[in-house]
Amino acid sequence: MSRGALIVALALTSACRSGVTPARLEGALASTFANLVESQETLMELPRVAASDLRASASCEKPQGHAGGEWRCTVTWFVPRRRVLVHDTYELTVAADGCYTAAADPSEAHVGGPRVTTPGGKSMTNLLYAFEGCFDTSWPERDRSDPRTSDPAFPTPLRIALP
Amino acid sequence: MVGAHTAELSVGAPLLLEVRGVWKSYGDRVAVSDVHLAVRAGEVHGLLGANGAGKTTLLRMLLGLTQRDSGELHVLRRTPAHALAVVPGGIAGFVEAPRFYPHLTGRANLALLAELDGLARREQAGMAKTAEGLLHDVGLERHADVCVASYSSGMRQRLGLAAALLRSPRVVVLDEPTTSLDPRGAREVCLILKRLAARGVAVVLSSHDMREVESLCSSLTILRAGRVVFSGTMDELRHRSSGDAAGPLAAVAGRRLRTSDDEYAQTIAAEHPQLDVARAADGDGLDIDGAELARDRYTVALGQAGVAVRSLEQATDDLGALFLALTTGPETADPAPLPPPRSPEGRPMRPRFTARGVMIATSVERAKLAARLEVRGVLAACVCVPLAFGAAMRGEAVVPEDTLFGRAIVRSGAALPLVVLGFAAAWVFPLLASVVAADVFAAEYRHGTWPMLLTRSRTASELFIGKAIVASAFSCVVVCLLGVSSAGAGLFLAGNAPLVGLSGTLLAGAHAAGLTAAAWVSVLPPVVAFTALAMLASIAARGSPIGVGLPVAAGLSMQLLSFVQIPEVVRRVLLTTPFLGWHGLFAEPQYLRPLVEGAGVSAAYLVASLSAAYALSRTRDE
DSSP states (O other): OHHHHHHHHHHHHHHHSOSOOHHHHHHHHHHHHHHHHHHHHHHTTOOOOOGGGGOOEEEEEOOTTOOTTEEEEEEEEEETTTTEEEEEEEEEEEOTTSEEEEEEOGGGOSSOSSEEEOTTSOEEEOTTTEEEEEOOTTOOOSOSSOGGGSOOSSOOSOOOOOO | OHHHHHHHHHTTOOEEEEEEEEEEEETTEEEEEEEEEEEETTOEEEEEESTTSSHHHHHHHHTTSSOOSEEEEEETTBOHHHHHTOTTTSEEEESSSOOOOTTSBHHHHHHHHHHHTTHHHHOHHHHHHHHHHHHHHTTOGGGTTSBGGGOOHHHHHHHHHHHHHTTOOSEEEEESTTTTOOHHHHHHHHHHHHHHHHTTOEEEEEESOHHHHHHHOSEEEEEETTEEEEEEEHHHHHHHHHSOTTSHHHHHOOEEEEESOHHHHHHHHTTOTTSEEEEOTTSSSEEEESOHHHHHHHHHHHHHTTOOEEEEEESSOHHHHHHHHHHSSOOOSOOOOOOOOOOGGGSOOOOOOOHHHHHHHHHHHHHHHHTOHHHHHHHHHHHHHHHHHHHHHTTOSOOOTTSTTSTTTTTOTTHHHHHHHHHHTTTHHHHHHHHHHHHHTHHHHHHTOHHHHHTSSSOHHHHHHHHHHHHHHHHHHHHHHHHHHHHHHHHHHHTTOOEEOTTSOEEOHHHHHHHHHHHHHHTHHHHHHHHHHHHHHHHHHTSHHHHHHHHHHHHHHHHHHHHSOOOHHHHHHSTTGGGGGGGGGGSSSOOOHHHHHHHHHHHHHHHHHHHHHHHHHHHTOO
């Protein structure tokens, strides 16, 4: 009786708990940030930088007195060309389905302003200044740094592979 | 002549319609009580009774529109529902005023009904000829291409007759077929019915008009408060009316006397106390009541007094008097027995629906949909609005930053359709899903055409499935149109540039386009579920405004609910959550759990809504 009740209670708690946890958010944000750096370098036609070379990590917390979906995250990353470790702060609005929008704090941004200029002198949107991302709210939280290293909790029946 | 021939033909002719001990109650009110009826081929059988006598209920049971509580009812040795499925050579007719789609012409209405009966495909050329001939027979050939909305009630009555005869039935059931017709129209309809009877068709018609019944019918049944008070041939009724002076006729059958001096004749009447003599209300002579012998003495006395008797005739005709005697005044019969308990045998078996029947019902629904202007308007809007949005965004510095992919709208062609997809989830998709779904049943209720559809060859299940298929298909088509138009607008705005995915990776143009197409396809299950919800709401409320309003309100409420802190399990079962399942397609690695879960949630809503809608539509059949 008591064991059954415990199982039901655990199942209910698990089912009712939000899937947006600091560990999942940190893993997704760091990964997305690193990919965005790589994408931006590619679009700016700069020498390629691998996302893994950035060794990006994130640390997130809910600011005191802010609404439910508001988060403040610090991304720490290694700038390969300058060979230094820098910190950037982002304000995040995270929806219950795991999708978020991130905007850099301009006062301490190493990522630059809303627009960047390519070596060819062309102005383009800075992907790192404000961006959006999504993560699976059912990912296991074993590895807080990179969701790609963890197995999806839900079996993926097929992978949509398109050209 | 034709009537006489009809009477001869029906003697010994096969029994086409048989009612034995049928009962029907609505709550505590017994509408039809232990009714027996038999109609043979070539017979025109009249059903008479005052309002509320049970005529229409009996006719509805004959046409399978109302289920009897107990008793036996056979049409062509089948249940009414099975007889309806037989075309040609089955049963056809209408109860109350026949109803049609007002925005379609008379000819188009007949074509739809012919298609519903499976006639249009079978013999298209022959069918058109039959319909043409029928329109001529009922005097509508000059109005065949006019919308039914402008028809008079008499013209609708004629079209109702044509619609019934289109099925080439062996049994025709008509509820007051000459109501609303001018005398010439009524005469034409009577001639058509007599011709049908002469060809061996059994006709059952209800009427208030004893003269019409007398001229048209070879037999009749008179109902009073749901019970049969007379059933037999016209000759039997005539015999009864002219016979017995102590019978019911005597109580009401007065005489009208016209003399050379009515005033003096009334004075002489004072010497004949056995007679009741009074001035006629219309001033035309004297009304006298009394036994035949007393009348004889009175007329002799008038002659002796020098008053000439110009005429002495019945104040009302015999049959009319008998009808009044039978259907008005105090009841002399025994009180109605209690109805027997409802028995499963008493409920008619419904023919099972077939795939062909569903296909036909779907085809008819599609044709009705194609004729609606607002449907074309919605399709045009789905094409034009995204293109207009794309054109408006061109050269615009401000982009919708608060929407996923909003910042990318001017960078990649795949972004605009995804922005539209995200925007439409809240209320546009529920609205598009409801436009047709909310009206497929509501329009039938509004126009009163649902009973007419049920008296054709298709079962209620086939009609329901056909409507559900067409409504769902329309919802899918508008979503696809919106998606294709959005993709075109996106390409126009930003070309086929790579898209930055939701994990920051670059997705090549073709890859992004493929994923965008998959994202649009992924919203189809919840859209179809909203379609079913709209059908349910419109059937429950019997109106399309609720059918449209409820899904839109539900969509907005669920969207708002997902923004506040609710248990995760609740968020996952909201019908708007599957609209967001495509996000995982643009992540790296992809995660499809929300898509699979969303499809399951959509399927659950779909099944629940359709089941409830079907059950509700069946209870509304009556």
